[in-house]
Amino acid sequence: MDPKRIAAAIDEFPTLPTVYSSLLELLSDMNTKVSDVANLISKDQSTVMKVLKTANSSFYGFSNKVTSITNAITLLGYNEMKNIVLSLTLINLFKNTKLNQFINPVDFWKHSIAVGIVARRLGISMGSSGAENFFLGGLLHDIGKLVIYLHFSTDYGKALQHSRTFRVPLHEAEKKTLGFSHCELGGLIAEKWNMPIEIQNAIGYHDTGYINGVFEQTAAVVHVSNIAAKILLLGDGGNPVLDKPSKGVLEKLNLPEDTFVNNLTAIINEYKSSLKLFLLN
Amino acid sequence: MVKVKDLDEIVNGDLLAEPLINSFGALLLPAGTPITERQIRMMKMWNIKSVSVVMDVENYDSWLSDDVLTYAYRVFSERCPWTPESEIEADLFRMGVVHEARKVIDEMHKRR
Numbered sequence: 477m478d479p480k481r482i483a484a485a486i487d488e489f490p491t492l493p494t495v496y497s498s499l500l501e502l503l504s505d506m507n508t509k510v511s512d513v514a515n516l517i518s519k520d521q522s523t524v525m526k527v528l529k530t531a532n533s534s535f536y537g538f539s540n541k542v543t544s545i546t547n548a549i550t551l552l553g554y555n556e557m558k559n560i561v562l563s564l565t566l567i568n569l570f571k572n573t574k575l576n577q578f579i580n581p582v583d584f585w586k587h588s589i590a591v592g593i594v595a596r597r598l599g600i601s602m603g604s605s606g607a608e609n610f611f612l613g614g615l616l617h618d619i620g621k622l623v624i625y626l627h628f629s630t631d632y633g634k635a636l637q638h639s640r641t642f643r644v645p646l647h648e649a650e651k652k653t654l655g656f657s658h659c660e661l662g663g664l665i666a667e668k669w670n671m672p673i674e675i676q677n678a679i680g681y682h683d684t685g686y687i688n689g690v691f692e693q694t695a696a697v698v699h700v701s702n703i704a705a706k707i708l709l710l711g712d713g714g715n716p717v718l719d720k721p722s723k724g725v726l727e728k729l730n731l732p733e734d735t736f737v738n739n740l741t742a743i744i745n746e747y748k749s750s751l752k753l754f755l756l757n
Numbered sequence: 758m759v760k761v762k763d764l765d766e767i768v769n770g771d772l773l774a775e776p777l778i779n780s781f782g783a784l785l786l787p788a789g790t791p792i793t794e795r796q797i798r799m800m801k802m803w804n805i806k807s808v809s810v811v812m813d814v815e816n817y818d819s820w821l822s823d824d825v826l827t828y829a830y831r832v833f834s835e836r837c838p839w840t841p842e843s844e845i846e847a848d849l850f851r852m853g854v855v856h857e858a859r860k861v862i863d864e865m866h867k868r869r
Contacts, residue, residue, distance in 0.1 A: 539787060643838065700849075707837070707853040720839035726846060733844075736852035744856075745811065 482656065485627035492669050493565040495520060496558075500670070503554050513554065514545040517561065526564045526753070527557070534749050556608045563592075563615055567754050570622060578636055579625060579714045582755065586711025588615050589754055593746045594701035597739045601732055606674070606694065613678030613698045616671075618713050620662025620679070628654060639716055646715040647683040659683045685725040696725045704736065710747055763807045764800055767792050774809035821858050829858035 491497075498516055502508050518524055524545055531542040531552060542548045549557050567585055592614035599607030624632045631654050639649035647657040663680025671679075678694040681687050685696035699722060705711070706718050762771070777786040777800070785803065786796060792810065800808065833853045841847040 534787075537787070539790075541784060541787075704849060704852065707833075707849065708856050718837055718839075721846065721849070726849070727843060729845075731845060731848075734848055735845075736848045737855055740852050740855060741811075 481627070482661070485623050486661070486664050486668060488627070489623055489665055489668070490569060492562070493569060495523060496562050496565055499558055499561055503558060510546055510549050513549055513557065517545050517557075523561060523564065527560055530560050530564070530753050533753055535746050535753075553608075559608050559612045562612065563754065566616070571755065573622070573626070578629075578632065579621070580712070583712040584618070584621070584714065585755060586751060587705055587713035588618055588711070589750050590705035590708070590710030590743075590747050591615070591617055591698065591701045591713075593750060594704045594739075594743055595697050597743055597746075598697050598701060598729070598731065598735065601735045601739060602697075602729065604693070609672065609674055609678075609694060610697050610701075613675050613682075613694050614701050616662070616666065616675065617679050617682045617698050617702060618658060618662065619665050620658035620660065621714060623661045623665065624650070624654070624658055636714070636716070643717055645683070645717050645719045657683060684722045686722060691725070691728050693729070696729055699725060700729065704743075708743070760810060761807055762810050764797055764805070767797060767808075767810065771810040774811045777805070777808065779803050821855070821862070825858050825861050826854065829854050829861060833857045 495516070499513070502512055502516060517527060527545060527548055528542060530536075531538070531548040536552070538551060542551060552560070567589075571581055571585055573581055592611040595610035595614035596607050599610040604610070632650075635646065635650045635653040638644070638653050639646045642649070644652075647659055650657040659680055659682055663676050666676040666679045674692075674694040677687055677692050678698040681692060681695040682698040682702055685699035686692065687695065702713070703719055703721055706713070706715070771792050773786055773790045773792060776784055777790075779785050780803070785799065790796065792808070833850075833856075837850065837853060841850045
């Protein structure tokens with residue numbers, strides 16, 4: 477594949493919505509107050525409604541009703557608020573994008589939401605402090621596929637065919653037929669969007685959970701969550717093969733005993749409520 | 758699985774499927790609250806006769822007979838091209854089997 481075509485495709489890919497860029501700018505200033513963030517979010521009433529719906533959903537399980545954006549920021553923290561705004565605006569930006577005959581955008585986002593939910597659950601089970609980034613990493617893990625669907629549709633058909641015929645994981649088939657994988661492209665998009673480095677890595681290396689052979693926790697969580705979402709048939713990311721987790725990656729996560737079975741009910745319940753939040757207008 | 762239950766049918770660990778609102782529109786309990794004796798007493802006080810509950814894992818799994826699990830194992834094994842080689846991989850695989858089994862149970866309940 478011509479590197480110029482790849483660079484052009486990344487260049488043409490949409491930039492982040494203004495509200496998110498402004499939010500990032502605001503949060504990078506140490507003197508920013510909760511009211512400044514609340515004022516920015518409050519400029520868009522549809523975002524306000526969606527943020528409040530999310531904060532009041534079973535996803536967070538607060539016992540008292542969250543009634544204002546200020547209240548939501550105080551309870552959720554800046555990072556979680558930033559991730560909610562980004563998740564809502566990105567899905568909104570892409571959910572009606574016409575892709576191709578290989579993938580339905582709604583199924584694509586259902587799968588991405590499911591990976592985010594499983595990743596967040598695993599983070600909570602591990603007692604990790606970065607659980608909110610796990611959700612975002614999971615939600616965006618396949619963003620590179622959108623670039624392929626939009627710019628390399630014909631070539632992608634060959635990759636998919638190769639994956640189906642030889643029963644090899646899609647990312648391997650992409651490398652064989654396109655010369656690069658959706659993971660690599662996704663990592664570049666995350667870089668273009670100035671995402672934190674761990675999100676860039678989670679997207680760029682979710683095929684293995686390792687960065688050049690070195691274990692990376694967020695990438696590993698997203699790698700495993702992707703497989704778990706496929707096991708549960710939650711949405712469809714377009715990969716016809718149910719991969720096995722990379723060797724040793726599950727063990728390195730040090731998950732408590734029976735983590736997956738014990739989280740099954742919570743995953744399904746959060747998935748159902750999140751679909752309403754993220755995919756319904 | 759969500760089911761409407763009379764208060765005397767509720768067992769410890771059932772979770773509220775929807776927020777519980779009193780006759781004045783005030784929120785009594787949010788969705789997802791585990792229902793205990795204390796909550797049941799409060800519901801009786803508000804003259805609530807039945808509620809939608811999400812049956813907890815143990816209740817759900819009480820429907821999981823050996824036949825259902827064997828069937829679910831077969832269905833999932835056909836779809837999953839790998840076999841677990843460690844305890845944690847077995848946990849992931851088991852999640853797939855239990856999920857298949859629950860789908861069978863849901864289907865059985867729909868047909869009733």
